[in-house]
Amino acid sequence: MQLVRKLLFPFGIFYWIITYLRNVFYDIGIFKSYKIPVKSIVVGNLSVGGTGKTPHIEYLIRLLQNKKIATLSRGYGRKTKGFILANEQVKPTEIGDEPFQFFTKFKNISVAVDGNRTNGVQQLMQLVQPEIILLDDAYQHRKVTAGFTVLLTDYSNLFSEDYILPFGDLREPSFGKKRANVIIVTKCPHDISEIAQQNIIKKLKVSVPVFFSHIVYDEQIYNGESAVTISAVNEPKLIVAGIAKPKSFVDFLKKENDEVMLFPDHHEFSESEIENIITKANGKKIITTEKDFMRLKGKISKEYLYYLPIKVAINNKQEFDKKILEYVG
Structure with missing residues (x-):
């Protein structure tokens, strides 16, 4: 390289x-x-x-x-074009990982995407008045x-x-x-x-x-409905990450018998890759990043799939x- x-x-x-x-x-x-x-x-x-x-x-x-806050992103990796203002029916593939994460976590803000930032701002001013x-x-x-x-x-x-x-x-x-x-x-x-x-x-x-x-890093992992304290997870687990620089995430979680699967940043998981993740986990907990969880939830049972939130x-x-x-x- x-x-x-x-x-x-x-x-x-x-x-x-x-x-x-x-x-x-x-x-x-x-x-x-x-x-x-x-x-x-x-x-x-x-x-x-x-x-x-x-x-x-x-x-x-x-x-x-x-x-009264609005966020405006390009919506990297989405399958749509133009201006979109997130609503309850929106999917990660329509607005991108990070905007979907904002929308899911913060219910009192407006979340929009547009590759044309000028148009995006003008649309927000017209529709939201942030x-x-x-x-x-x-x-x-x-x-x-x-x-x-x-x-x-x-x-x-x-x-x-x-x-x-x-x-x-x-x-x-x-x-x-x-x-x-x-x-x-x-x-x-x-x-x-x-x-x-x-x-x-x-x-x-x-x-x-x-x-x-x-x-x-949070002291707990979450599956959207419940939380588990990380220190209480003593059995082997599978760590899955599709972010630009996963080393610190993996280093924080990994113990001797854990396995790791890494993917490119903003990775769209195929059906075969999801099957491979499930097979490799073999009944173990799967811990992923919050961003990856947005793409994997609903495709892997919440009994096994958890994410680890971070703050700065x-x-x-x-x-x-x-x-x-x-x-x-």
């Missing part, structure tokens, strides 16, 4: 030029951008996948729960301008140490960081030291506040919350 990326380096230069010019044209006004007419927060990243956007969106939903719009994975969608931008970067793969696609994982040159109002370094060790934090801040070379977050904890939470709440007003 590394050899292939090195061979693709010349294409990375061309891609760098294209994305650089695109951003310049937006910055100087040659390309026009629609300014969102209500409070709006983008959560995104400079790299492809795996920085933890979904739990950070959920963090904001909980923080702003007293407001006080706040949270835009999931919209950092590069410069056809709309949000009021506040949260840029995420993975602790194990900082954007300052990465390269442009296809040589690296960056969707745009790292100086795109200048559009951020705050930066969160995600998936940090729980006990990250102050010295380590300061060293990372120096590497990022930014003038905006930098925060650090880590994953917090942000170091210096009070200061981060204050910045968000001051913007929202």
